[in-house]
Amino acid sequence: MPNLSNNQSSLDFKEEVRSHTDIVGLISESVALQPRSGGREYVGLCPFHDDHNPSMRVYPERQTFRCWSCSTGGDVFTFVTERESVTFPEAVEILARRANLEIPKFVSGRSPQQESSRARQFEVLQWAESLFQRTLLNSPEAEPARKYLHGRGIDEETMRKFRLGFHPSGWDWLIKQSQGKYPLQLLEDVCLVAKKDNGGYYDFFGHRIIFPIHNERGQAVSFSGRLLPGDERPSKYKNGSATPVFNKSRLLYALDLARDEIRNQDQAIVVEGYTDCIALHQHGIQNAVVTMGTALTDEQVTVLKRFARRVILCFDGDDAGQDAASRSVERFLAQDVDLRILTPPDKLDPADFLESHGADAFRELSKNAPQAWDFRFQMAKRKYGTGTIDGRERVLTEMLNVLAQVPKLSTSVRESILIADLAHRTSVPEETVRGLLNEVRSSGPKRVYVENHAATPGSFTEEVQRIIHGQLSSRERVECDLLQIVLAVPETIQIVENAVSTTPMRNRILKGILRKCTQDAWANGEFTLSGLLDHMPEKDLKSLVVWLDEQASAKGLANKIRESDVDEEGCPQLLRQSIEALQKDEARHSSDNLSIRLSQSTDGQTRSDVATEDELLLQAAEFHRKRATKKSGF
Known part of the structure; x- marks a missing residue:
């Protein structure tokens, strides 16, 4: 049965919030209002559509508003839910905070103690943000950081807009600044400091350019720190871990600055780098945001849907960026979102493209960006070709694997349209395509081979076949896990390479594949799956690499790694667990050898x-x- 006392309390609290909120004052915070009829009504430009002739009326006596052009109207709660794109309970909470009311647990789900702790966390984050920014703008020690940002085309006005900062060198600079203001435990709670192994604390973001992360209301919730050029420490970017006020799987960098423009254009541009996003805003393209990691999460897609119907995914033009864009397609297929993929030419990133071609050229690229489904099909077509029956079969299999990963599409009109389109493109009857899709859904993704050779068990060497069939020792299983992580998140290659330099892989085939990954990374500055396959002449090894990549994709390793907490060395927790498992097995192996030799x-x-x-x-x-x-x- 429903809790009547809580329901009644909710109604009472809602009315208390309403009584403490003047609608004219609320709307005036974001809209310039002019009094009419002796103050009985106010008029202003409607924030919910592209309004050039004031069409919104606000009625203080009734505490309501209405736009006579787009028909949006309601009370203070309606205004906040529409303006902030939040749920009704969230609107109540926002207005309660604005009125300085104590929020009951049945509204926020948090106790008064938790609310107080949360408020202190926001306070210390705001303090740190201001300190970092003053240091960047004024400190002589920040001159290399300012020089780097100016070199990236970021001027001082933009630094202030994005509240960029700088953390000087030294392990306890921030700790000293906080003395007498905030306890170290509070700084640790929001990932500004971390505990040393031997006791005490150290500054988490020492000697880095600071990119503050804000929630949709513009409050600092975390930070990301970038090394200065020439700094050889591992992990170019160091990101704050999850905290009570920071959930990176839901947040999008710069959404607080971009949301009005996203809503006005009914279109969001998603890039993968902070400096790419900042460059777009500085060039007047102010509907750009950044994922917290290269792969979009379901929560981020849901957030974007609240603001815009069209999303343009613009990752770097290199192979790694295109692979990341490809992996994001499935997340949008089941949602009512028009996803487009923008590919900068010449393998440029968005910031470099803007610098060399300008904002108008970027807008033209955006206008002509292909739909995600077309982009994904063209990638498969370039990979396998459609000039032969064999090529068309592989393209069809890969696209069916894409569709099969989105169970929400089942029986939907959108799925029927995509099946019909795929049937037309591959010259396969629609019913056959539908039957194959059902088969893939029930039995799992099918393997697609890049090379034109029969995929029979006899074509595998005995050892490759053993690995693919899962006949592995515990050590080999860990080594497979490490390779899958590297294939899913190529930027982890250096961490894994450092680990195996002291604790080597034992399986010669897996060790050889990792060596090829490392060689590619050294030769090209990075490695990609397509590049790895291109430089691997052995068919058996290619088949094994494709299988490892499929396993990584099926486990969702890319998302899990990028959403995982990182340690002070920049190593994601999930990767650290695999490395420690490898080291533990090596130690056990050494101990066993010692025992045998002693017993002899x-x-x-x-x-x-x-x-x-x-x-x-x-x-x-x-x-x-x-x-x-x-x-x-x-």
Whole structure:
């Protein structure tokens, strides 16, 4: 049964919020209002459509508003839900905060203590943001950061608009600044400092350019720090972990600045780099936002849907950017969103394209950006070709795999349209396509081979076949996990390479594939799946790489890694777990070898044998000491 007391309390609180909110004052915060009829009504430009002749009326006596052009109207709660694109409960909470009312737990789901803690977190984040920005604009130590940003075409006005900042060098600069103001525990709660292994704290973003992350209402909720050019530390970008006020899977960078323009144009441009987004805004293209990681999440798609019907995905023009754009297609297929893919020519990123071609050329590219389904089909067509029956079959299989990943499409009109389109493009009867789609949905994605050779078990070497069939040792399973992570998120290659330099892979085939990934990364500055396959002549290895990539995709590793918390070395938690599993297995293997060699000792040993045994005993003791230390946490 419903909780009547809570329902009544909700109604009472809503009316209390209403009584503390003057509609004229509320709307005046975002719309210039002029009094009419002796103050009995006010008029202004409607914020809900492209209004040039004031068509919105606000009635203070009734505490209502109405636009006589687009017909949007209602009370203070309606205005906030429409203006902020939030739910009704969120609107109540926003207005309650505006009126400085204590928010009951049945409204926010948080206790008064949690509300107080949340308010303090916002306060310390705002303090840090202001401190970082003043340092960037005024400190002599920030001159290299200002020089870098100016070199990227970012002027001081734009730095202020995006509230960019700088954290000087030193492990305790921010800690010293916070003394007497905020406790270190509070700074740790919002990921401004982190604990040292041996006790104490250190600044999380030391010696980095700071990009503040804001929620839709413009409040700082986290930060991202970028290394200065020439700084050889790992992880060019260091991102704050999830906190009570920061959920990166839902947020979009710069949405607080872009949402009005997105709503006006009914179109959002999504890029993958902070500086790309900032460059677009500076060139007058102010409907640009950034994903928190290259892959769009379902929550981010839902947020974008509230503001615009069309989304233009503009990732870098290189292979990695195109792969990231391709992976995002499935998230939009089931939603009522017109997704387009904008590909800058000459493998440029958006900022470089703007610098060399200008804003008008970018707008022209946006206007002609193909729909996502067309983009995805053309990628498959370039990959396999459609001039042969074999090529068309592979294109069809890949596109069916795309459709099959979106179960929400089942029985929808949109799915029927896409099936008909795919049937037409591949010259396959529509009913056959539908039957194949059902088959893929029930049995899982089908493997598509790049090379034109029969995909029979006999074409695999015995070892590749063993790996694909899952006949793996625990060590090989971990090594497969590491390779899948590298294929899903290529930027992790350096972290994995560093790990295996001290704890090498044992499976020669998996080790060889990782070596090729590293060679590609060194030669080209990065590696891509397509580049890896191009430089891998062995058919069996190609088949294994494709299988590993499919496994990574089926597990959703790209999203999981990019949404995972990172440690102080910039290593995602999920990747760290695999590395530690590899190291643990190596330590266990070493311990077993020591035990075997010690057990083979006899009474007739020579002096050198005794010395060797002593050395082995010391190694064993050291191994067990480290193991005990790790377990105790000291």
